[in-house]
Amino acid sequence: MSNTNEMAKVNPLRKISFAWIIPLLALIITAIMLWDNTLNKGPEVELIVPSADGIEAGKTLVKFRSVNVGRVETVEIEDDLKSVRLGIRMNPNTDDLLLEDSKFWIVKPRIDTNSISGLDTLLGGSYIQIALGSSDKRADRFVAEEHQPVNPYNEDGVTVTLKSNGKESIPEGTVVEYKGVEVGNVATSKLDPNTDTFEYQLFIRKPYDVLLKGNVFFWNDAGIDLKINGSGVSLSTKSVLSVLQGTITFEGFGFRNADKMLDLSKTYQLYENRDAAENEMLKSYPKFLVNLGHDAGALEAGSDIYYRGVPAGKVIEVPWHIDDVDFIAPDDDIYALVSLYTYSESNEEVATKFFKEKLDENKVCINTYSASILSGENALNLEIGDHVKCKAKEKEFDGIRVIPMQNDISSTPQRLMGEILTELKGMKLDKTSTELRKTMVELQKTLHHMSNTLDSVNQQQLVKELTQTVKQFEKTMAGFDAQGKIYKDMSQLVIQLNQALKDLKPAVKDVGQKPNSIIFSDTTSDPVPGRR
DSSP states (O other): OOOOOOOOOOOOOOOOOGGGHHHHHHHHHHHHHHIIIIITOOOEEEEEESOOTTOOTTTOEEEETTEEEEEEEEEEEOTTSSSEEEEEEEOTTOGGGOBTTOEEEEEOOEEOSSOEEOTTHHHHOOEEEEEOOOOSOBOSEEEOOSSOOSSTTOOSEEEEEEEEOOSSOOOTTOEEEETTEEEEEEEEEEEETTTTEEEEEEEEETTGGGGOBSSEEEEEEOSEEEEEETTEEEEEEOOHHHHHHOEEEEEEOSSTTTTOBOOTTSEEEEESSHHHHHHHHGGGSOEEEEEOTTOOTTOOTTOEEEETTEEEEEEEESSOSOOTTOOOOTTOOOEEEEEEOOOSHHHHHHHHHHHHHHHHTTOEEEEEEESOTTTOOEEEEEEESTTOOOOOSOSEETTEEEEOBOGGGOOOHHHHHHHHHHHHHHSOHHHHHHHHHHHHHHHHHHHHHHHHHHHHHHHHHHHHHHHHHHHHHHHHHHTTSTTSHHHHHHHHHHHHHHHHHHHHHHHHHHHHHOGGGGTOSSOOOOOOOOOO
16 A cells, blocks of 8 residues: 655635625615616605795695695696696605595795795795595696685594675685684685675584584684773783784674584675674574664664663664665655564573564653764663663554654664754854953952952951960960979979988998898898807
């Protein structure tokens, strides 16, 4: 057996050439670019807008709930030259936002006379906002909304449509309140050119939608309420924001339809103020007419009616039942439509029956009186009872019962002022003025003479009183003379005091030397204790 030694052959490792590094890096960069530009890109959509104002390609962002979800890449004019087409690249995983009924709109700074919005765009620029739809179908082409949608974030709530004949529009975003609590906002505001009226859509958030029931009325609340009536002047204000921007307020009046929800398919009236809304509500209450004769007496819609000082109703309309040409003939009577308060169905039935019975018995009268000197406004006062005796010219007018007016005690500031002016006009003021001037001159002379006389009398009285005071003082001081009784008594008292002090002097000396002399009666030396 032979041993052979074999040597292991080791081959050297091959070195990687640096020439391959550059192609490898290029491959990696290409893969990243391919991923970023194709595989990692979100969907593309087109958005048609009326103008590209504030929009910049590569800069303007697309947001959903204030989160960036895309960016505008291209801005081009449409073929019809009437609009602009925006090419938008959405972020990955945003396909669920592109539903067929999703809404797009442009958010930009907006400053109105009573509202400010879009302030967040002052620094970052305009952006496009998305409101998610509810459709099952997707789309890649959209038309931008002119205004923000009613419910952009799909909150739970309801929409109420209002119309108004107001002079100015209420801007979108205006707060909607119920008894001072914010419950929603104005979602849309537009002018209908065919009817020359404003139309608003209010969004009322849950759970406040349950408040839309009963006899609900809406009105424009300016935040300041100034009233001048018989009680004086009253001023009430809300928050500064409400005063600057105004709000829309709603409330249910009265007991009618208390549990019936508002029909949201209908359009409701937006009233100018609370008084106008309340006045409209009163039209559903028991109504009567008042024959004011030939003078309305400064009454107007909203004027109060009192019974024994308690508010009993309001004037709804004056003058009432004017013909089509709004003309009142010289011989026509002026009527006021009034409504009396009731607080429940049973109360309304009983009160109306009682009131009509008293009317039949001619035991109901009404008269005007001045409610406020400042405003010149009048009010109506009801008189009911056996002491009342008055009869109306007619029992009914156009099917409505008439309350007779008691004209003999009716007096208004205007009438009283007219009577005073009439009396003044009949007076000979020139002659009266001359006589009055002479009388004033004579009166001035008389007063001057009386003043001199009184001055003389006062001086004589003062001298007499001073003389009496000096004599009394001399009499008093005479008692202190050396020969006077008071002086002698005081001298004798001083002598007695001096003698008492002399007698006490030895005793004071002993007490100073021997304090025990007050206790022990003898004057011997102090006892010394000894042994038994």
